[in-house]
Amino acid sequence: MFKTIFKIISVLLLLIALYAAYNYKLVKRVYHSITLFDEGVIVQNFQNMADIVDVRVLEPAALPYQWPQRLDYQLIDTFNFKDSLFKVNEYFDHTKTEGFMVIHNDTLIFEEYYNDLEPDETHISWSVAKSFVSTMLGILHDEGKYQLMDPVTKYLPELKGTGYDGVPIKYILQMSSGVGYDEDYGDFNSDINRFGRAFAAGSPLIDFTKSLKRAREPGTYNHYVSIDTQVLGFLIKKLSGKSVTAFMKERIWEPMGMEYRGEWIVDNTGMEMVLGGLNASLRDFAKLGLLYLNEGQFNGKQIVSAEWVKMATTPDAPHLMPDQTELSSNHHGYGFQWWIPQHDEGDFFAVGIYNQFIYVQPSKGLVITKLSANHHFKKQRQITKDIHLAMFKAFARDFENEEILIEE
8 A cells, every 4th residue: 555655656746847847947937936025035036037037138239328427426324204214324225225326417426236236237127117118108109109098909909808998098108097906015816916926827918918807987096007017018019010129129228328238028928028027237227217307318319209208207187196095096196107206396206116216306417226125025015115215305305405416
């Protein structure tokens, strides 16, 4: 009897081993999806996503842009948030900061790396990628390829009968699609975590998108749905006739002189995970902030129109304004894949989970970029966003002191 049981177990183990051998890539993806955010490996994972999942590469620009530098700015020591005093260096440590950069008046004045990140290395953007997607949609809009109030199913008929059927593109840009979706990273059974598991198991992005249903009237409520951005990615591919990577390389990466390699995570059909799958260097992420600071111009080139930049960073309906808690699931405002903070001072920001940021304060000529691997994020999600914004606003106020302003 014992020998029979032993043989059965041995056969089962052999079958498991054979399955793992023939499906090594799948097993690897599933394993990393489970352990991706574990404290001991999160930093390494965020800096090496191309070793974990499939990617499509953005080669460095032929003529890399390097802005003027004057690296003599000293960071402030402390800042306040809700009557509590925070030490900047301690908060950097707490959030496992990997890169921090400050640009003032188009001049690089502070650049530091931590936790083994190097200037030429890529780092996962998470939802900061959404603001790059907005820029690509802006370029296509400037070219007259679509109108904002066109229903997305005019161009993506495969989404008819889903939650996106008939939804205007503008509402999808504004995270107001009306599609039901739970973006709680702390809930194992939430839609965003269900999506992550499906992606790791090899399910095409379009299949998950088609599974979503309508929950509200489109254009009436601001509800953050990452799959909205994925729909915009499908739209970019359809309107441009190219992969998202190829279009981005041609219209953003090359003309903006991106200095280092970038990567888009792709599914098993080759479709880019545009809702958060861009990997790039700290310097190249910062260039998007500089583009929007300068109203769509970069190094003398108009990449996207000033009109688009204005629309993308300006809430234009009650449910998109900051502090509209009855009309929004967020207390910050929203534009076209860009956030507008509470106590709006003309500033705006891109943000990704685990504390990735591009913060722009036009009145101070300021762009702040931060890359992190904050393993506390799931427990402290919203508060970490708000504390970071308090810190960035403190940096901006520091530039009211004329003694530290950089002379042109």
